[in-house]
Amino acid sequence: MKAEEIRLYAHRGACLRCPENSLEAFELALTHGANALEMDVHATSDGHFVVAHDADGARLAGDARPIQSLNLETVRGWRLDGHALVPTLDEVLEAFPGTPMSIDLKPRRPQLVQPFLETLNQRGAEEWVTVASFHHSVMLEVHRSGWTGRTALSRMEVVWLRILPEKLSGRMIRGQSAQIPIAAGPLRLDRSAFIDRCHRLGLRSDYWVINDPEEADRLLKLGATGLMSDDPELIAPVVAAHQKRRDRW
Template structure:
């Protein structure tokens, strides 16, 4: 039986923090669409949404023409049949490339943002240039409650906040998360909390190198500070169950079917 989750401050993006069918339940995130063969493509996203996912974790990078593209790597070789840095190609050039064996097309962030009005996007801003265009599109489509701005670089999160007329959800970058992991056990969580006041959650791996991050004490510290804990990337059902038993607030996976089955057993599913 999963532990009872504490009450978190209500955040519109985090549907488990406010009244509704997901209140107090763990959230399920489809990491890059949760289909590694065709990651960050509309085919992967549609499949995840059809399975019942309401949260899609995505990455965005800026093309040479300024278009915001849903893509993880700095270069094109691993995931597409193109070569070179994505930032050196225009959207017209990128649109001709294919991902995976079926050559699924790349996706513009704006197209994904406007495909569903009830799907939430966990957006990892992969380059500094992405900040302005991301903020512009969120403003244009009034999508503030449907996006979370994430980045390993905390400065990008702060720049996003300065460019928006109202706030969006955010997760901590490397610095703020490292402070919680390293200084929290020393009794300095109050000091850390003051510096992470604009963060709504931490999104972390189970371990970082030799350091075990997701431990009961870490989860308790985050919850006392009003922060949700989302864990990536978890594909093994047994590990999913163990983490949910510890009280984590969300899981990100590359195996959409596995997480859907676990959530169906333990929580509300589908989440759409």
């Protein structure tokens, strides 16, 4: 009997080998062992969603102006690491339809939720996209909106999951996926008891950012359902080995 597929998310694509969050980075990741993509989005001043982690282009394009203050034409004029274009969200959805994705709406601006979800719905992406945001106010708006796809826990929900009694946290949490680091401040999240709690509550346990094969092996032995990595080619053999073991159970 085949077990549920372990997700290997390419964190911002294969971002150690290509400009992060570029179409090239996503394409390379999928050819090198990733079976899912992770990305971030911001909104331009004229209402387009672009795939970018930072709120401005200083680090990757040498332009410190905030994306929210610029129109799409200006942002499209940037060259990531000197050559790659900043893709729009719609371009990524069109390029990789059906590919599992986690898309993080970065701004703490709940008013962006409705147009963001409309972009996803126009592509039928509720079947394969998990909507994420650290900001609880943003995720509350996602849940109010009627989005029928998967959602990740906000940062606040992760804390509730870790520190509150299980029955209480289960009533308070709205998402289906715990996308988590190894630790959140003093709270360790890489323990079998925590992963088991996630699974009892029907939650995925997907860890970021895992670039060490030994760490990947340890987390998968604990029962993690997925990993996010900057270098999926390095982590893919570990995931494949664990998938074979789980399929035999």
